[in-house]
Amino acid sequence: MFKSAHIKLTVYYTLIIMAVSLFFSLIIYQITTSEIERKIKTVGQKLIIQEITPFLADKPFDFNNKQLKLTGNIKKIEEVLENEISSAKSGIAIKLAIINFVILIFSTIASYLFSGYVLKPIEENMTMQKNFISSAAHELRTPLTSLKTSLEVALRSKAIKKNKSIYDIIADNLNEVNTIISLSNRLLDLNKYQNDNNIVLTTFNIKDVIYSSVKRIKHFAENKNIKIKVKSNDIKLNADKNAIEEVLLILLDNAIKYTPKDGEICIENFVKKNTAVIKVSDTGIGIPKKYHKKIFERFFRVDSSRSRHINTGFGLGLSIAKDIIDLHNGNIKVESTPNQGSVFTIELPIKKA
Ligand code: ADP
DSSP states (O other), X not given: OHHHHHHHHHHHHHHHHHHHHHHHHHHHHHHHHHHHHHHHHHXXXXXXXXXXXXXXXXXXXXXXXXXXXXXXXXXXXXXHHHHHHHHHHHHHHHHHHHHHHHHHHHXXXXXXXXXHHHHHHHHHHHHHHHHHHHHHHHHHHHHHHHHHHHHHHHHHOHHHHHOHHHHHHHHHHHHHHHHHHHHHHHHHHHHHTTOGGGOOOEEEEHHXXXXXXXXXXXXXXXXXXXXXXXXXXXXXXXXXXXXXXHHHHHHHHHHHHTXXXXXXXXEEEEEETTEEEEEEEEOSSOOOGGGTTGGGSTTOOSOTTTTTTOOOOOSOHHHHHHHHHHHTTOEEEEEEETTTEEEEEEEEEOOOO
């Protein structure tokens, strides 16, 4: 992320410096060439006067003959002057071009160094923030897991089962603990997939990953009587298998969450121009067009009143999915119509062996 920001900033700085340099070069060119032109023309006029004077002094006056000779000489002087002016102009233009080329090289190097200097504290801050999030999430995991175990054990106790109000309180607490555990897992995933060093490439069949993710999530769909259709083809992909499975789980999980009971979800894959395409479509509540880009941002959730009954999200799933797809140089997009459904499309480049 910082590499591309560094390059972008370098390009912007260089463009600004070059725009200023070219602007002043143009002004310098205009001023110097018009001054040279003026000077050369003045010299030319003097030469022409010098040429004319002896002719006028000559006697007897053979007008035709003299005029012919005079016109020829003046033309020659004018030609010489024109040549001088144009060679002076091209000389100045070449010098200015060389100066601008040197400025371009120096400004590119200076811009690269300067943008690195400007971005460094931001990068350090981001790294600190990432480290803090991942340490906090890690630190939270152990106490939360032991809390979860104690609550689960308590719920199984006969004494608590007898007392409904206490049972409900403990069950609610267990739900909350599960929510915090899944938030800390999401935060860890978010950190993990921002760094391409965490990607492990292997060659696998997308069909297998589709089937395994559908298998893992199927019972949530069954609870809502949602049908999952799979139209899968054998496609070999060189990518991080676990990360791609994570993306499919996020999309399928969302499709189930945001599709009302008795709905339908379809997952399919095919090849299009050296690209593996995976589509996850649903007959759910859909997403208004104005949010189609925003849903891939961190912590963004579409209008909470719309999904008030769906309280298991943090607005992190799609941004993690996008990070993973970006790390694979792929593309993820959504087409959706409110109250009709959504189609999420992933495109991943297939490398030729
Ligand atoms: P969340 O954990 O809230 O689901 P996501 O990042 O996965 O977070 O999704 C962001 C938002 O995009 C969700 O809050 C939801 O409003 C919308 N969204 C995602 N997938 C779907 C879908 N299949 N149908 C309708 N809305 C969706």
